[in-house]
Amino acid sequence: MRTRKIFYHTLFLIAVLLGTGGVCQSQTDTEKTVTVKYPPDKTVMEFDLLGVSLAVPPGTADLIKVNVNEEEKIRIVPDREFECFSTGLSVGNNMIQILAIKQGKIVNDIFINVFRRSELESIYVKPPAGFKKDSFHAKNRKECAGCHTLVPAPSDRKPVSMTAFPDEKMKGTYDQAASVSTCFLCHKTLISYPFVHDPAAAWSCLSCHDQKAEPQYAVKKPDTKACFNCHLEEKEEWYSKGFFHGPFNIGKCAICHNPHASENPYNLIKDTWDLCLSCHIDKGSGRHIVKNFSNFHYHPTRGKPDPSRPGKELTCASCHNPHASDIPRLQRFNYSNLFGLCKNCHAK
Numbered sequence: 001m002r003t004r005k006i007f008y009h010t011l012f013l014i015a016v017l018l019g020t021g022g023v024c025q026s027q028t029d030t031e032k033t034v035t036v037k038y039p040p041d042k043t044v045m046e047f048d049l050l051g052v053s054l055a056v057p058p059g060t061a062d063l064i065k066v067n068v069n070e071e072e073k074i075r076i077v078p079d080r081e082f083e084c085f086s087t088g089l090s091v092g093n094n095m096i097q098i099l100a101i102k103q104g105k106i107v108n109d110i111f112i113n114v115f116r117r118s119e120l121e122s123i124y125v126k127p128p129a130g131f132k133k134d135s136f137h138a139k140n141r142k143e144c145a146g147c148h149t150l151v152p153a154p155s156d157r158k159p160v161s162m163t164a165f166p167d168e169k170m171k172g173t174y175d176q177a178a179s180v181s182t183c184f185l186c187h188k189t190l191i192s193y194p195f196v197h198d199p200a201a202a203w204s205c206l207s208c209h210d211q212k213a214e215p216q217y218a219v220k221k222p223d224t225k226a227c228f229n230c231h232l233e234e235k236e237e238w239y240s241k242g243f244f245h246g247p248f249n250i251g252k253c254a255i256c257h258n259p260h261a262s263e264n265p266y267n268l269i270k271d272t273w274d275l276c277l278s279c280h281i282d283k284g285s286g287r288h289i290v291k292n293f294s295n296f297h298y299h300p301t302r303g304k305p306d307p308s309r310p311g312k313e314l315t316c317a318s319c320h321n322p323h324a325s326d327i328p329r330l331q332r333f334n335y336s337n338l339f340g341l342c343k344n345c346h347a348k
């Protein structure tokens, strides 16, 4: 063990000496420094999580610091030849800096840029030039296979149907599902949020990610093709209505819902009010609610209890259905004149 360390140490010194000559990194060089195995620079992601894997040859670093957008996020004292971690991503570009430190000195300073796309913010819909998605599973990742199982186990292939999820009974088996899923070790942070979508909690990843898709694990588009495999009741109910919401109509469920998990009820990507305002910026004042009443200038749209939905807060969804409705303007309440609407919450 000790000789191995000295051996690597010597090699490392040679590597450093070679490096100072301004020589481009040779094969032996890269083997003796901390390198990012995943992701490549200028990768595009959809959601707020990123898995990173570093090769850390023995003796190359005794501390690794990770800064995301100039804020220190992770410290690792390396003890394996590969160090893996997950980090959160903000919408837009994320500058990930990996500092390898040895005996107090920075021996390696690596930058990678990862762009998190968002269809809710017009300036982030398209990634900047040169950025692209890197389908991890579409490539041979034999470097990872030494410690990870890259093919799904039989238990990962769960049937796709609502009846496969008999609610409470099934919930008791989620921990067990995680423990046998081959996806868990690399993707465990995906469900580390307060609100977890049931099929993700059950590690039924393949109920939406098709192993035979091109590239592997791509989800069918539009999202409705995946979502309505299970949400049949909602499908029937919503399609029976006369008016559909814009993003619903084009089948973009995941523009509003994170299919895995999130900080917000209903796995919403943002809390309802912020979500609606991403596209309807002018409606937050509630002016539109009372515009026909000259004596009122605004109406609250949040921060108060909702009299029509006990236990919930007033929000845009108090009056509008985000999916579909039989009443124009996606109204929840059926009313013939505006006072009829008001009466659902105001006694007089």
Ligand code: HEC
Pocket: 037, 038, 051, 052, 053, 080, 081, 082, 083, 084, 085, 086, 141, 143, 144, 145, 146, 147, 148, 185, 186, 187, 188, 189
């Ligand atoms: C030397 C063994 C080893 C190799 C090789 C390896 N990993 Fe890991 N990886 C691990 C271990 C062990 C964990 C669990 C770490 C933990 O739970 O703290 C892990 C966890 C992960 C995680 C989850 C990290 C987190 O905290 O959420 C990701 C992502 C990951 N590995 C990706 C990769 C990729 C990609 C490769 C190939 C480039 C790879 N790993 C190669 C050992 C390895």
Ligand code: HEC
Pocket: 038, 039, 049, 050, 051, 052, 134, 135, 136, 137, 138, 144, 148, 149, 150, 151, 152, 153, 156, 182, 183, 184, 185, 186, 187, 205, 206, 209, 216, 217, 218
């Ligand atoms: C070696 C670790 C590892 C294992 C095991 C693993 N993944 Fe991944 N997966 C990654 C990494 C790394 C990425 C890309 C970065 C990220 O999404 O955080 C990724 C990306 C994905 C993506 C996005 C599409 C793509 O290919 O980039 C899907 C979907 C996915 N994984 C599903 C699965 C499923 C389902 C399983 C289990 C059958 C699984 N993964 C097992 C590491 C792993």
Ligand code: HEC
Pocket: 044, 045, 046, 047, 048, 049, 183, 187, 190, 197, 199, 200, 201, 203, 204, 205, 206, 207, 208, 209, 219, 223, 226, 254, 259, 260
């Ligand atoms: C209800 C359907 C559904 C389930 C279940 C599901 N996913 Fe996904 N997943 C999606 C959709 C939709 C996307 C976005 C794909 C796109 O637009 O390219 C996605 C994207 C991803 C990505 C890429 C993230 C990014 O930021 O680009 C990863 C990684 C992933 N899924 C892993 C998993 C794993 C692991 C599981 C099992 C725990 C899982 N998914 C279960 C629907 C699902």
Ligand code: HEC
Pocket: 159, 160, 161, 162, 165, 197, 198, 199, 204, 207, 208, 223, 226, 227, 228, 229, 230, 231, 253, 254, 257, 259, 265, 266, 267
């Ligand atoms: C494999 C089956 C399955 C698929 C596919 C699926 N869901 Fe679900 N979903 C469930 C189950 C099970 C529940 C929990 C029981 C319920 O609420 O009816 C649930 C609940 C939900 C909830 C309500 C969460 C809550 O807190 O009440 C939302 C929102 C949701 N799913 C959205 C989606 C979206 C969006 C998609 C497509 C990207 C999707 N689902 C695809 C099985 C599925």
Ligand code: HEC
Pocket: 223, 224, 227, 228, 231, 234, 245, 247, 248, 251, 252, 253, 254, 255, 256, 257, 266, 268, 272, 317, 322, 323
């Ligand atoms: C414009 C944003 C938006 C889109 C697009 C959207 N949803 Fe929702 N969804 C919401 C909001 C907001 C709620 C919570 C409503 C509330 O507070 O009552 C919700 C609630 C839900 C629920 C649980 C309660 C219910 O109303 O049945 C399910 C299931 C669901 N959505 C599935 C879907 C599916 C499937 C799609 C795609 C066909 C979709 N959603 C598209 C915003 C959206």
Ligand code: HEC
Pocket: 119, 120, 243, 245, 246, 247, 255, 256, 272, 275, 276, 277, 278, 279, 280, 316, 317, 320, 321, 322, 328, 329, 330
């Ligand atoms: C991704 C963008 C997007 C988000 C997020 C979004 N909407 Fe919309 N909304 C649209 C589009 C597009 C239309 C259709 C075009 C129009 O009439 O302006 C629309 C139309 C509407 C309408 C008018 C429908 C009609 O018949 O005139 C209402 C009401 C509405 N949205 C409410 C909401 C509520 C409530 C939320 C939050 C749960 C929300 N929207 C979130 C894009 C969005």
Ligand code: HEC
Pocket: 273, 276, 277, 280, 283, 284, 285, 286, 288, 289, 299, 300, 301, 315, 316, 317, 318, 319, 320, 329, 341
């Ligand atoms: C107290 C009930 C109520 C609440 C809360 C409410 N709305 Fe409305 N909304 C209405 C009514 C009533 C109309 C129809 C006005 C009309 O027909 O002229 C409407 C119309 C709309 C329209 C259609 C465009 C228009 O101006 O006619 C959009 C978009 C909309 N609301 C979005 C929102 C958003 C986003 C929120 C949350 C910030 C919200 N609403 C909160 C009652 C409400």
Ligand code: HEC
Pocket: 289, 290, 293, 296, 298, 299, 300, 304, 305, 306, 307, 308, 314, 318, 319, 338, 339, 341, 342, 343, 344, 345, 346
């Ligand atoms: C979904 C329930 C709901 C509907 C429908 C509704 N309101 Fe309200 N309204 C509220 C809530 C909640 C408050 C805040 C009460 C408080 O401050 O405790 C409020 C407050 C008000 C206020 C006082 C504003 C202030 O802050 O002083 C007026 C005026 C008002 N509403 C008028 C209307 C009118 C007119 C209509 C019909 C067009 C209407 N509301 C429909 C829930 C509703």
